[in-house]
Amino acid sequence: xxxxxxxxxxxFITVIFALSLLVAMYSTLAERKIAAxxxxxxxxxxxxxxxxxxxxxxxxxxxxKEEIIPTESNKFLFIAGxxxxxxxxxxxxxxxxxxxxxxxxxxTIALQATDINVGILYIFGVVSLGVYGIMIGGWASNNKxxxxxxxxxxxxxxxxxxxxxxxxxxxxxxxxxxxxxxxxEQQHGFQWNVFYQPLGFxxxxxxxxxxxxxxxxxxxxCETELVxxxxxxxxxxxxxxxxFAEYINMFVSSAVMATLYFGxxxxxxxxxxxxxxxxxxxxxxxMGVLFIKIFxxxxxxxxxxxxxxxxxxxxxxxxxxxxxxxxxxxxxVLTGIVxxxxxxx
Amino acid sequence: xxxxxxxxxxxxxIFFSLLVIFTKNPVHSVLYLIITFFTFxxxxxxxxxxxxxxxxxxxxxxxxxxxxxxxxxxxNLNKDAEPAKSNLLKIAGVVxxxxxxxxxxxxxxxxxxxxxxxxxxxxxxxxxxLGKVLFNEFLLPFEISSLLLLSAMVGAVLLAKKEA
Numbered sequence: 001x002x003x004x005x006x007x008x009x010x011x012f013i014t015v016i017f018a019l020s021l022l023v024a025m026y027s028t029l030a031e032r033k034i035a036a037x038x039x040x041x042x043x044x045x046x047x048x049x050x051x052x053x054x055x056x057x058x059x060x061x062x063x064x065k066e067e068i069i070p071t072e073s074n075k076f077l078f079i080a081g082x083x084x085x086x087x088x089x090x091x092x093x094x095x096x097x098x099x100x101x102x103x104x105x106x107x108t109i110a111l112q113a114t115d116i117n118v119g120i121l122y123i124f125g126v127v128s129l130g131v132y133g134i135m136i137g138g139w140a141s142n143n144k145x146x147x148x149x150x151x152x153x154x155x156x157x158x159x160x161x162x163x164x165x166x167x168x169x170x171x172x173x174x175x176x177x178x179x180x181x182x183x184x185e186q187q188h189g190f191q192w193n194v195f196y197q198p199l200g201f202x203x204x205x206x207x208x209x210x211x212x213x214x215x216x217x218x219x220x221x222c223e224t225e226l227v228x229x230x231x232x233x234x235x236x237x238x239x240x241x242x243x244f245a246e247y248i249n250m251f252v253s254s255a256v257m258a259t260l261y262f263g264x265x266x267x268x269x270x271x272x273x274x275x276x277x278x279x280x281x282x283x284x285x286x287m288g289v290l291f292i293k294i295f296x297x298x299x300x301x302x303x304x305x306x307x308x309x310x311x312x313x314x315x316x317x318x319x320x321x322x323x324x325x326x327x328x329x330x331x332x333v334l335t336g337i338v339x340x341x342x343x344x345x
Numbered sequence: 346x347x348x349x350x351x352x353x354x355x356x357x358x359i360f361f362s363l364l365v366i367f368t369k370n371p372v373h374s375v376l377y378l379i380i381t382f383f384t385f386x387x388x389x390x391x392x393x394x395x396x397x398x399x400x401x402x403x404x405x406x407x408x409x410x411x412x413x414x415x416x417x418x419x420x421n422l423n424k425d426a427e428p429a430k431s432n433l434l435k436i437a438g439v440v441x442x443x444x445x446x447x448x449x450x451x452x453x454x455x456x457x458x459x460x461x462x463x464x465x466x467x468x469x470x471x472x473x474x475l476g477k478v479l480f481n482e483f484l485l486p487f488e489i490s491s492l493l494l495l496s497a498m499v500g501a502v503l504l505a506k507k508e509a
Contacts, residue, residue, distance in 0.1 A: 118395050178472055
């Protein structure tokens with residue numbers, strides 16, 4: 001391992017972390033602006049031009065507020081909860097390919113932190129770890145509302161992981177690879193997986209909403225029943241971490257959906273543009289296209305949040321176990337039959 | 346490099362699995378067990394068995410331990426709720442434990458150092474090779490174990506229903 005390679009990866013990972021934090025930061029502003037737009041209000045517009053510096057003001061507020069740790073709580077786990085939540089949110093982006101290999105300063109650089117050959121499963125594993133932060137935090141608070149929120153989060157995550165995994169299996173029947181880089185390369189141009197797996201994509205989308213605890217699946221923090229849900233006892237930046245982890249999760253799952261089903265950095269006519277722009281700016285354009293797709297998904301997350309009311313808990317479980325899982329299994333069988341027919345047995 | 350890494354991870358595995366036994370609080374025990382499983386994942390990666398590593402990660406750390414934690418949080422066990430055991434049970438436990446210890450030490454002493462196993466194909470643990478082996482050479486055992494899991498699932502559903 002040459003030293004330049006290590007430096008290259010280090011810089012790249014730092015840039016990706018900074019980018020995801022920046023996107024998450026401005027998602028909070030976007031959420032408020034979109035909510036305002038949908039409800040015919042103005043939204044935050046005092047800090048900076050058009051409210052541009054609102055996230056900074058919110059961050060400073062979070063840092064400066066008084067920090068309260070309940071006496072009856074388990075101190076170590078109380079602090080470990082939000083730390084785990086934000087850690088698992090951040091490590092998901094490690095296997096996402098952000099663009100084609102790029103020529104910079106006379107070196108060819110892969111725009112992906114690591115291309116492990118079980119990339120999809122890695123993401124799946126990180127998603128399944130995400131619930132620990134909420135569970136540990138909710139339990140350590142020693143508050144019944146927090147505990148209820150934590151338990152709801154756990155059962156919801158476990159229930160929706162199953163259809164998510166099943167929809168990924170159907171996708172794998174089409175792609176024949178677990179590596180995200182391969183999957184993106186196969187969707188070159190306009191051969192996006194969403195055209196081959198429309199049902200699988202829908203199931204994955206619904207499950208992504210449930211795994212990130214977004215409305216209509218935000219029962220773990222359902223304020224009408226549980227005060228604040230799993231973060232009732234949290235204050236200051238620890239509360240900030242929990243809220244921030246949700247936005248990072250939203251960013252990462254948008255990136256995963258764009259990569260798996262919407263062609264990642266591919267767009268129609270990309271060969272022509274790559275020839276025109278050369279090996280430095282061509283991949284950069286592809287990266288820009290990927291980010292446009294990610295922002296579209298983030299907008300969709302917010303659009304749904306301010307449109308659709310929250311489910312009741314039994315409706316949530318019915319949807320997960322009685323609708324999504326049978327649909328996902330039917331999708332696998334159908335995909336299998338079609339694949340066998342196309343390949344001529 | 347890789348050998349010293351192995352010793353470090355092996356030490357951590359044993360350390361955390363001991364903590365699982367010696368902590369009083371059951372929730373802490375489960376959390377230590379999760380860390381122990383995580384060190385197992387690292388062992389698999391060191392053995393170049395990426396698929397096994399990630400499956401261990403998803404199934405044990407991501408699913409089974411979440412359920413354990415879930416149940417323990419609902420029960421909320423603490424020291425007051427623990428039933429006091431009689432002295433006879435304690436003595437029996439000590440005797441049984443000693444017998445197990447003597448057997449284990451004896452069998453370890455009787456062992457010879459085995460030759461290191463050299464795999465014909467060091468990439469056996471990758472998904473593609475593992476799938477080929479599973480679905481060609483070991484198809485029957487694989488299908489039978491899947492049937493076993495299915496019957497366990499059906500049994501669990503039956504037990505959970507109040508009036509079957």
